[in-house]
Amino acid sequence: MTTFSAPVTEPKPLPSNQSALAASFTDFLTVSIHQILFLRSVYPRATFLPVRAYNYPVRQSRHPKVCDYINDAAIAVGTEILKGTITAVSIIISSLRTNQPLERYAFDLSGFPRVPVGEINATFEERKDDPSSSSKLGVNVSERGSAPPQTIDLEAQFRACLARLASACARLTPLPRDDEFSFTVCIEVREDALPPAGTTKEEQTWIVAEPGKVHLRSCTAPYSVSKAKSADDPQQQHQHLPPPPPKVSNGRAKTVPVRRVEAGELRLELWVEEARQKFNEPVD
Amino acid sequence: MAVDYSRYLAENVLNEHRTVTHRSLSRALKVHTNLAKQMLYEFHRHENAKKPQSVNATYVIVGTPKLPEKSETNGFHVKEDGDAIMQSSPYLSSSMPQQDAAQEQVSTTSITLVREEDLEDAKSTFQFIASIHIYSLQPAVLPDLNVLTDVSRELALTFPNDDPLECGSQWGMILNKNVKRRTGVRPAAPPAAQLPKTSSSTTTAPVKPPFQKEAAPETTIPASKTTSQPSKATEKTAPVKREKSNLFTSFAKAKPREKKEVSATPAISNTESAEPSGGEDVVLDDASEEEAEQLFPDTDKRASPTDRETRKEREEKLRQMMEDDDDEEMPDAAETPREPTPPIEQPPKEPELKEQASVQGGRRRGRRQVMKKKTMKDEEGYLVTVEEPVWESFSESEAPPPKKKPAVSAPKGKPPAKAGQGSIMSFFSKK
Numbered sequence: 001m002t003t004f005s006a007p008v009t010e011p012k013p014l015p016s017n018q019s020a021l022a023a024s025f026t027d028f029l030t031v032s033i034h035q036i037l038f039l040r041s042v043y044p045r046a047t048f049l050p051v052r053a054y055n056y057p058v059r060q061s062r063h064p065k066v067c068d069y070i071n072d073a074a075i076a077v078g079t080e081i082l083k084g085t086i087t088a089v090s091i092i093i094s095s096l097r098t099n100q101p102l103e104r105y106a107f108d109l110s111g112f113p114r115v116p117v118g119e120i121n122a123t124f125e126e127r128k129d130d131p132s133s134s135s136k137l138g139v140n141v142s143e144r145g146s147a148p149p150q151t152i153d154l155e156a157q158f159r160a161c162l163a164r165l166a167s168a169c170a171r172l173t174p175l176p177r178d179d180e181f182s183f184t185v186c187i188e189v190r191e192d193a194l195p196p197a198g199t200t201k202e203e204q205t206w207i208v209a210e211p212g213k214v215h216l217r218s219c220t221a222p223y224s225v226s227k228a229k230s231a232d233d234p235q236q237q238h239q240h241l242p243p244p245p246p247k248v249s250n251g252r253a254k255t256v257p258v259r260r261v262e263a264g265e266l267r268l269e270l271w272v273e274e275a276r277q278k279f280n281e282p283v284d
Numbered sequence: 285m286a287v288d289y290s291r292y293l294a295e296n297v298l299n300e301h302r303t304v305t306h307r308s309l310s311r312a313l314k315v316h317t318n319l320a321k322q323m324l325y326e327f328h329r330h331e332n333a334k335k336p337q338s339v340n341a342t343y344v345i346v347g348t349p350k351l352p353e354k355s356e357t358n359g360f361h362v363k364e365d366g367d368a369i370m371q372s373s374p375y376l377s378s379s380m381p382q383q384d385a386a387q388e389q390v391s392t393t394s395i396t397l398v399r400e401e402d403l404e405d406a407k408s409t410f411q412f413i414a415s416i417h418i419y420s421l422q423p424a425v426l427p428d429l430n431v432l433t434d435v436s437r438e439l440a441l442t443f444p445n446d447d448p449l450e451c452g453s454q455w456g457m458i459l460n461k462n463v464k465r466r467t468g469v470r471p472a473a474p475p476a477a478q479l480p481k482t483s484s485s486t487t488t489a490p491v492k493p494p495f496q497k498e499a500a501p502e503t504t505i506p507a508s509k510t511t512s513q514p515s516k517a518t519e520k521t522a523p524v525k526r527e528k529s530n531l532f533t534s535f536a537k538a539k540p541r542e543k544k545e546v547s548a549t550p551a552i553s554n555t556e557s558a559e560p561s562g563g564e565d566v567v568l569d570d571a572s573e574e575e576a577e578q579l580f581p582d583t584d585k586r587a588s589p590t591d592r593e594t595r596k597e598r599e600e601k602l603r604q605m606m607e608d609d610d611d612e613e614m615p616d617a618a619e620t621p622r623e624p625t626p627p628i629e630q631p632p633k634e635p636e637l638k639e640q641a642s643v644q645g646g647r648r649r650g651r652r653q654v655m656k657k658k659t660m661k662d663e664e665g666y667l668v669t670v671e672e673p674v675w676e677s678f679s680e681s682e683a684p685p686p687k688k689k690p691a692v693s694a695p696k697g698k699p700p701a702k703a704g705q706g707s708i709m710s711f712f713s714k715k
Contacts, residue, residue, distance in 0.1 A: 012665050039427055050430050055437065057430035159434075166431065167301040170424030 014154055014264035016123040018082065018115040021266055026078040028158050029089065029107065032270075033070050033185070034060045035162060036091055036105055039169040042181045056159040073185040076205040084114045085193035089185065096180040100277040103172070111267030124265050154263045161270060164259045168272055171256060184209075289313060289323040290330070293421065297339060298331070303422040305435050307455075311443050316456040324418040341400045342420045342429065347413035349394045397429060472654040472676070652676055 015021040031053045038048045038059035043066065048059035061067060080086045091105040113124065175181060186209060253276040260269045292313060296302045310320035324341070331339045397419060398406040407413065420432055452459045655671045662668050 045427070050428065056434055057428060059428060163431070163434070164301075166427065167424065170427075 012154065015266060016125070018113065018120040018122075018124075021112065022078045022081040022120075024154065025081065025109070025112075025266065025268070026074040028161075029077060030070055030074045031058055031060075031158075032105075032107075032162070032165065033073070033091055033183075034058065035165060036093075036169075037061060037066070037183060039166060040093055040103065040175055040181070042093060042183055054155045054158045054162070056162055058162060070185075072205070077185070077187060079205075080187060080189070081109070081112065082120050083117065083193075085189045086112070086187050087190050088188040090188070092184045092186055093175070093181050094184065095176070095277075096182055098179075098277070100275065102175060102181070102275050102277060104273040104275070106269075106271055106273065108269040108271075111262075111269075113265050154266065157261045157263050161259045161261055165270065168256045168258045172272060172274060173254075290327055293323070293327045297327075297421050297423055301423045303420050303426070303432065303435050305420040305432065306418065308435055308439050308442075310455050311439060311446065314451075314454060316454065318456060321417045324421050328418065328421055338423070340422050340425050341418050342422075342426065342432070343398050343400065343403050343406075344415075344417055344419045345394075345396045345398060345403075345406055345410060345413060346415045347394065347410040349392060350409055350411040351389065397432075399425060399429070401425065470655075472652055650677075 015024050034048070035058050037043055038045060038061075043061060043063070045059075047062050049062050050057055051060045052058070061070075077086065077089055087108070087110045089107045089109060092101045093103045093105075094101045115122075187206070254274040256272045256274075258270040258272060261267065289309070292309070293304060296304050304324070306317050306320040306324055309315075309323060310317040313320070313323075315323075328339050328341050393414075394410070396406055403416075407416075420435065426432070448457060449459070449463065449465060652675070654674050654676050656674045657669055658672050659667055659669045
């Protein structure tokens with residue numbers, strides 16, 4: 001951090017390799033999770049500190065355990081991105097009283113480039129030139145023959161995303177006041193990908209989600225398996241729950257699109273889904 | 285005009301869900317901000333009459349807040365609604381009895397930003413309200429009022445070419461009639477009082493040793509490597525400045541070159557104490573420029589004999605002054621050599637420009653450091669604008685001693701940093 005009087009920072013260049021891409025997305029994910037928790041008042045608003053991210057005022061939780069959990073989740077997501085297994089990340093807000101998911105904030109990452117593990121530090125330009133990789137990626141590479149110059153400001157895109165998130169949340173039905181909520185970080189993996197179950201304690205960061213908990217099927221991968229991030233914090237643990245509620249055929253009652261970000265190789269979509277349970281509609 | 289504003293607001297607030305402040309409205313429609321405030325008010329009233337709660341507003345209340353009734357303190361609590369709770373800390377003075385509290389209180393004007401929902405509550409906290417006006421309109425309640433700052437930021441981007449001096453009266457800016465823009469190049473900053481510690485420049489070598497010893501105990505810079513010469517010869521000030529810029533070496537790629545030059549000079553001068561010389565040598569080894577030696581090998585010799593005496597006198601004077609004051613900063617004087625102060629001690633401020641002027645033969649000559657801005661990328665990819673002092677000659681007589689001095693000071697700056705004694709450098713070394 002410079003301490004000059006007026007540090008002028010030009011837009012940082014777009015991430016040029018997969019690891020940079022994963023890093024910028026995990027940063028953005030961390031900021032977004034904090035912001036979502038604030039906007040929906042999952043934790044008391046007084047526990048959030050006004051800070052600045054991407055030159056935009058956001059809120060960050062002050063509770064150390066919350067921060068740690070979110071950081072760990074983001075790192076775990078980043079690991080999965082590098083493995084190339086993720087199609088979507090979602091934040092699911094559920095009621096503690098009824099154990100029903102109420103809202104789902106989905107980041108669709110199916111547009112992320114899929115890069116073999118050995119090439120995560122190879123810039124996308126290099127990979128494009130490499131004939132072996134282009135054959136793997138097929139059509140996509142040729143389309144990006146002339147990559148647009150890096151005039152797209154990633155920071156501005158993230159800023160816009162956060163601003164739209166705030167206004168989208170304002171349009172949602174407020175969460176029931178007399179209830180407490182918790183949140184879960186969920187990822188959806190591709191059908192052909194190995195589920196991120198590890199053998200060692202360190203690797204076991206993800207647990208399999210119960211289908212009833214994640215009520216909504218992802219638009220992009222109808223057959224995906226949903227996993228819920230395990231947490232040390234007992235408040236956020238979903239492993240020992242009563243038997244799942246009756247299946248819902250389509251839990252989505254209302255979808256509010258937030259924003260699509262396209263900045264070079266970083267393509268993601270963000271939307272909000274509200275569950276029927278939120279509106280106390282009868283479940284099928 | 286009347287139709288335009290409601291169309292503009294309908295588009296932005298209702299369709300695009302953006303926040304519109306009276307400032308952004310006045311810029312967009314090129315009207316006075318007071319008119320913009322009225323437009324906001326009208327639109328708000330109109331739309332909410334059509335459909336309640338379709339448009340949300342934030343207000344600004346200006347007035348005198350009510351005194352707290354049960355005041356345990358002698359001060360005011362100015363409380364703002366919303367997220368930004370800024371309370372003035374209670375002024376507790378044990379020496380002041382409570383009954384004097386009322387007499388001690390000064391009148392306060394409070395400017396409060398509140399949401400529509402909290403407007404009535406906020407109004408009730410005021411004893412006297414001078415004005416209320418709408419600050420912004422948005423489609424829904426803002427959970428965080430801080431986002432209003434983003435509107436201003438966007439304003440600067442959307443209207444970059446609006447010169448405040450020209451359009452200010454249109455917008456309702458309060459302008460001083462006598463203000464006018466400067467033309468031409470940015471002038472050199474005035475000579476700085478702060479003398480960064482620099483290793484003695486080679487030219488003042490013979491003069492330095494006696495002063496060095498005195499300087500050493502006086503200087504607080506922990507880095508012993510950079511000798512701070514209390515009396516600064518004219519050539520010294522250049523290196524002094526260079527050393528200051530050494531603080532920013534982690535940001536500047538060009539710096540090492542100057543440091544190089546600095547280290548080149550110590551080689552010539554033997555007045556340096558062992559440590560500084562060692563430090564400089566180290567820097568010399570580290571930096572790999574050869575230009576330093578090539579560029580200024582002659583100036584060194586040229587300057588030393590001629591300036592020695594005047595420098596000596598000046599150093600004496602400087603020393604006297606130094607011993608009188610406690611702090612190490614020398615008063616600004618165009619022709620007074622300045623004492624280098626450890627840059628590490630000072631929080632990283634802008635390096636003050638040095639001016640070395642020696643009066644010799646009745647002619648004023650010297651080098652002046654001009655701040656030039658340089659934008660470069662540091663390790664993390666941030667584009668950093670660094671103000672670097674660049675020496676330029678302003679003398680009417682001979683050419684000033686060139687950057688040799690800066691070079692001398694530059695490496696001196698680095699060693700103290702490397703010594704790790706200055707806590708400030710640890711701040712930068714992380715990078």
